[in-house]
Amino acid sequence: MTKQKKSALKEQEGVSQSEITNSISIKNIQRKRRAKPSVEDLVSQILKGDITALSRAITLVESKNASHVEKANAIIKSCLPNANNSVRIGITGVPGVGKSTFIESFGKYLTAQGKKVAVLAIDPSSSLTKGSILGDKTRMEDLVKDKNAFIRPSPSGDSLGGVARKTRETITLCEAAGFDTIIIETVGVGQSETAVHSMVDFFLLLKLAGAGDELQGIKRGIIEMADAIAINKADGENTKSAKIAKVEFNRALHLYPKKESSWTPKVTLCSALHNEGIDNIWNIIQDYVKITSENNYLQFKRNEQNKFWLIQTIEEQLKSSFFNNAEIKAALEKQLQLIEDNKTTPFAAADYLLGLRS
Amino acid sequence: MTKQKKSALKEQEGVSQSEITNSISIKNIQRKRRAKPSVEDLVSQILKGDITALSRAITLVESKNASHVEKANAIIKSCLPNANNSVRIGITGVPGVGKSTFIESFGKYLTAQGKKVAVLAIDPSSSLTKGSILGDKTRMEDLVKDKNAFIRPSPSGDSLGGVARKTRETITLCEAAGFDTIIIETVGVGQSETAVHSMVDFFLLLKLAGAGDELQGIKRGIIEMADAIAINKADGENTKSAKIAKVEFNRALHLYPKKESSWTPKVTLCSALHNEGIDNIWNIIQDYVKITSENNYLQFKRNEQNKFWLIQTIEEQLKSSFFNNAEIKAALEKQLQLIEDNKTTPFAAADYLLGLRS
Numbered sequence: 001m002t003k004q005k006k007s008a009l010k011e012q013e014g015v016s017q018s019e020i021t022n023s024i025s026i027k028n029i030q031r032k033r034r035a036k037p038s039v040e041d042l043v044s045q046i047l048k049g050d051i052t053a054l055s056r057a058i059t060l061v062e063s064k065n066a067s068h069v070e071k072a073n074a075i076i077k078s079c080l081p082n083a084n085n086s087v088r089i090g091i092t093g094v095p096g097v098g099k100s101t102f103i104e105s106f107g108k109y110l111t112a113q114g115k116k117v118a119v120l121a122i123d124p125s126s127s128l129t130k131g132s133i134l135g136d137k138t139r140m141e142d143l144v145k146d147k148n149a150f151i152r153p154s155p156s157g158d159s160l161g162g163v164a165r166k167t168r169e170t171i172t173l174c175e176a177a178g179f180d181t182i183i184i185e186t187v188g189v190g191q192s193e194t195a196v197h198s199m200v201d202f203f204l205l206l207k208l209a210g211a212g213d214e215l216q217g218i219k220r221g222i223i224e225m226a227d228a229i230a231i232n233k234a235d236g237e238n239t240k241s242a243k244i245a246k247v248e249f250n251r252a253l254h255l256y257p258k259k260e261s262s263w264t265p266k267v268t269l270c271s272a273l274h275n276e277g278i279d280n281i282w283n284i285i286q287d288y289v290k291i292t293s294e295n296n297y298l299q300f301k302r303n304e305q306n307k308f309w310l311i312q313t314i315e316e317q318l319k320s321s322f323f324n325n326a327e328i329k330a331a332l333e334k335q336l337q338l339i340e341d342n343k344t345t346p347f348a349a350a351d352y353l354l355g356l357r358s
Numbered sequence: 359m360t361k362q363k364k365s366a367l368k369e370q371e372g373v374s375q376s377e378i379t380n381s382i383s384i385k386n387i388q389r390k391r392r393a394k395p396s397v398e399d400l401v402s403q404i405l406k407g408d409i410t411a412l413s414r415a416i417t418l419v420e421s422k423n424a425s426h427v428e429k430a431n432a433i434i435k436s437c438l439p440n441a442n443n444s445v446r447i448g449i450t451g452v453p454g455v456g457k458s459t460f461i462e463s464f465g466k467y468l469t470a471q472g473k474k475v476a477v478l479a480i481d482p483s484s485s486l487t488k489g490s491i492l493g494d495k496t497r498m499e500d501l502v503k504d505k506n507a508f509i510r511p512s513p514s515g516d517s518l519g520g521v522a523r524k525t526r527e528t529i530t531l532c533e534a535a536g537f538d539t540i541i542i543e544t545v546g547v548g549q550s551e552t553a554v555h556s557m558v559d560f561f562l563l564l565k566l567a568g569a570g571d572e573l574q575g576i577k578r579g580i581i582e583m584a585d586a587i588a589i590n591k592a593d594g595e596n597t598k599s600a601k602i603a604k605v606e607f608n609r610a611l612h613l614y615p616k617k618e619s620s621w622t623p624k625v626t627l628c629s630a631l632h633n634e635g636i637d638n639i640w641n642i643i644q645d646y647v648k649i650t651s652e653n654n655y656l657q658f659k660r661n662e663q664n665k666f667w668l669i670q671t672i673e674e675q676l677k678s679s680f681f682n683n684a685e686i687k688a689a690l691e692k693q694l695q696l697i698e699d700n701k702t703t704p705f706a707a708a709d710y711l712l713g714l715r716s
Binding site: 073351 | 664666676694704711
């Protein structure tokens with residue numbers, strides 16, 4: 001041992017030992033840096049408004065990994081007592097209507113009023129397009145730099161139900177992190193709009209004034225959902241046609257029965273590009289929140305939405321676990337052929353298939 | 359024994375024996391009369407066009423008794439090779455539009471053309487109202503006496519799905535019994551109209567010419583389903599407004615995208631009370647059948663309808679067996695309360711409830 005200490009190797013050993021010590025330290029540091037923070041740590045950081053922790057928790061919500069899902073569920077549960085305290089606004093409109101410009105303008109207006117704004121999205125096509133909506137944050141250049149704004153692109157998913165669940169759970173996390181205004185953007189596709197409508201307090205439809213018949217081709221179901229219609233790009237030479245469109249939409253809205261909320265949907269003009277009419281839209285939303293808080297409709301609607309998601313999630317799961325079963329899949333094909341050959345009825349086939357699982 | 363034969367009792371015994379013999383014979387006769395005919399007997403009689411056998415089979419279809427259901431399924435299966443050969447026509451319209459008068463007039467016109475006409479109905483409210491639709495056959499006095507017509511009121515049932523299934527199965531039995539034209543009546547309620555639309559080849563909407571705006575208050579979804587709109591009571595002083603309504607409906611129909619069938623929905627006038635315009639409606643239906651047979655849409659649509667009923671039946675059954683489970687019912691109430699108290703999310707509650715069954 002003493003010989004060794006004196007040998008030339010000693011120095012090398014010393015260096016070697018030192019290297020080992022160093023590399024252990026480094027690994028410890030690296031491990032600490034990489035270390036997945038505990039549920040408790042993440043929750044306490046989220047409640048302090050820490051954006052990194054919030055993003056991390058959302059990533060867990062979006063993960064398919066079972067242990068991530070478990071962790072995400074625990075975080076959400078701990079965040080619940082501090083959630084449910086924001087104004088949730090859904091925004092929809094066909095491509096080209098200027099949704100990004102509008103959200104940038106509206107979001108900046110809100111942060112200037114001292115609001116903390118989270119912008120989320122539901123785009124069921126995002127699993128194919130890798131999240132076209134909000135994926136390109138450069139479309140909201142100013143808002144993205146705003147420390148009181150948080151922008152998160154649409155989660156991807158195999159089903160709208162899955163995407164919607166992730167977004168709904170992200171709302172809870174954002175609320176717990178202190179965001180008091182949640183904006184959820186969606187594309188002009190019927191199903192995703194229904195999903196967004198089922199998780200927001202206020203639903204805003206963005207429209208453009210067109211040259212022809214304003215009412216032709218409009219999805220009636222979407223107009224029925226709207227708490228307000230904002231006709232965007234109402235500037236310059238568009239102003240006149242926008243005003244005409246406003247009259248026509250007001251007339252169209254009067255064809256619908258009065259809403260349960262006792263709120264009369266409003267039609268308004270704006271120019272997101274020139275930041276015009278944005279304040280008025282926020283006033284409309286504040287009026288809505290005031291009226292529906294006073295008549296308890298806001299809380300009633302949230303309860304109904306929760307029931308909807310509960311039932312919806314169960315039904316989707318029941319169906320997918322039945323129809324994705326390999327045995328059922330094979331048998332279903334055979335039964336469909338028998339139906340086509342007039343050898344069985346759809347009802348007898350259904351009874352047979354259900355019998356396979358029970 | 360011989361003593362007894364000679365005794366006064368003998369005669370009595372004899373009488374007694376004779377009585378027993380008679381009562382056994384009577385019981386045998388009664389048993390035979392009451393005897394439920396076998397599946398084979400019923401099927402062979404149905405295929406001969408025997409109305410009594412047809413009615414008996416439909417009663418089995420409508421029964422909740424498990425052995426009846428089993429028998430009904432066997433009968434339907436045996437009838438299948440002789441079914442699927444009719445023109446199936448759905449007829450809807452709000453109360454007061456004159457559906458009964460129309461079906462009487464239309465049905466009489468068809469039997470006069472040598473057709474065999476079955477008139478069925480779907481009225482999901484019939485379990486409450488004991489079958490208001492077609493329940494009162496006196497509303498179709500002439501048709502009911504017609505030996506080439508068969509009228510059956512709406513089956514009752516707890517769910518629209520159940521009622522629809524019974525009617526769909528009754529179509530098969532009527533077709534096997536030689537009815538080449540099946541008319542299915544429904545009330546102006548959205549859900550039952552969708553059910554009827556999903557089991558007919560041709561969907562006819564009966565309307566009245568009104569005083570005001572023709573398009574206001576019309577359920578857009580129903581107009582979209584219609585292959586033809588017949589404006590009824592187009593007689594006397596109604597004629598002018600009926601003609602105006604025709605123009606308006608034609609305009610409204612043009613707002614819809616072209617149908618998959620490549621059929622352009624027709625608008626026509628009629629007066630069922632005066633038997634006017636009835637022949638034209640039958641011509642329209644014949645045109646439709648010709649066009650959609652040639653382009654294979656008719657068969658395609660029937661296949662799609664069968665798939666719809668298969669999936670629909672399975673989904674309804676999955677849901678009802680889950681939500682009607684006593685354990686789930688109790689747990690669901692508790693979870694809803696936890697959601698309202700912000701102690702769980704709809705998604706976590708759904709996962710928990712689904713876990714109880716797996």
